[in-house]
Amino acid sequence: MSLAAFLDAHRAVVRVALGRVRGSSPREAGTEMFVADTDLHGTIGGGRLEYMAIARAREMLREGILGDRMDLPLGPEIGQCCGGRVEVTLARMGARDRAAAHARDEAARAAAPEVLIFGAGHVGRAIADLMQHMPVRAVLLDTRPEELGRATARVEMRVSVLPEADVALAGRGAAFIVATHDHALDFLVADAALARGDAAYVGLIGSRTKRAKFDRFVRDHGTAADSARLTCPIGAGPSRDKRPAIIAACVTAEVMTALTTTAAAGPRLETPCRGMDTRGAAIREVPRG
Incomplete structure (x- = not known):
């Protein structure tokens, strides 16, 4: 399923993105994932990092929270061994965010x-x-x-x-x-x-x-x-x-x-x-x- 189709299928979506990345990480800064209540599109690298981000995104959807930020060490504290540290930004998507995501998706597909x-x-x-x-x-x-x-x-x-x-x-x-x-x-x-x-x-x-x-x-x-x-x-x-x-x-x-x-x-x-x-x-x- 394309990102455009995913967004069209779900009214409430949280965009999860890797911000600052220090040291070793499963994905690079700017990587994004989109989380709905029972579905998701994309990946920020899997493992405990992604599990925690998905859980927080769905908590935001349930409680009506618009945005949040997580700063996570990719070490034994969360059961990973990458050794780096990442900042994760979470934001509930509005109409303008959806339009921008549609445009990015179309540009990426064309390129x-x-x-x-x-x-x-x-x-x-x-x-x-x-x-x-x-x-x-x-x-x-x-x-x-x-x-x-x-x-x-x-x-x-x-x-x-x-x-x-x-x-x-x-x-x-x-x-x-x-x-x-x-x-x-x-x-x-x-x-x-x-x-x-x-x-x-x-x-x-x-x-x-x-x-x-x-x-x-x-x-x-x-x-x-x-x-x-x-x-x-x-x-x-x-x-x-x-x-x-x-x-x-x-x-x-x-x-x-x-x-x-x-x-x-x-x-x-x-x-x-x-x-x-x-x-x-x-x-x-x-x-x-």
Whole structure:
């Protein structure tokens, strides 16, 4: 549930925020959580700290208290071992507070990185199921409407007429997961994503053999793709488990690590690619199988 939906569902809410943080803490200053009488949204780090903050927030709701502040040591006094100290601010939300929270939530959602999942098969749907819980704007795309109809994740669903064009329209620093039902289409989409030069992650489902075929495709067709930046197989890691849910968990970890690393490094310097011509990619002949 989004913050906007949470606030709309509850008339009385207390905003709980970490103010000053000294030493080690489970979350950074500015982290916020929203507490209703029987529900909550977000987390300030869990543990005894969060338990005490939730209890105080609900006490405020019951007694009509508008604001409070807690100064808590994160040590044995409260059953935690972080060793730091945090100041927690609690405030019952009025109409203006709700409007401001709505605006912050919308801004955060708009700024979230895009993750485009090409292919709504077993693996694609499993990845979408996990990505719906990540701080990203996930899109599940397929050329087959009936396969999208089988997906249940709360992410954007898009029937893709020309997948390479969807690659071109994605924002800078997007992540691309390629797992379609067609190896030829896989190659076209992965090639277009790599040719952008600004993707945080490009992953292609398959094997080492498929990776070798893709490398040969790039060489033979002289595309602008930097195949060294391709992750293939995706979700390999230390696990050899090929069940869709396990692959999805590993892929989600790969993508979130790549997005976090890219965000920490700052914007890339490659040439922007909005408006790139994908018509050539759309008509290339690629190896089948």
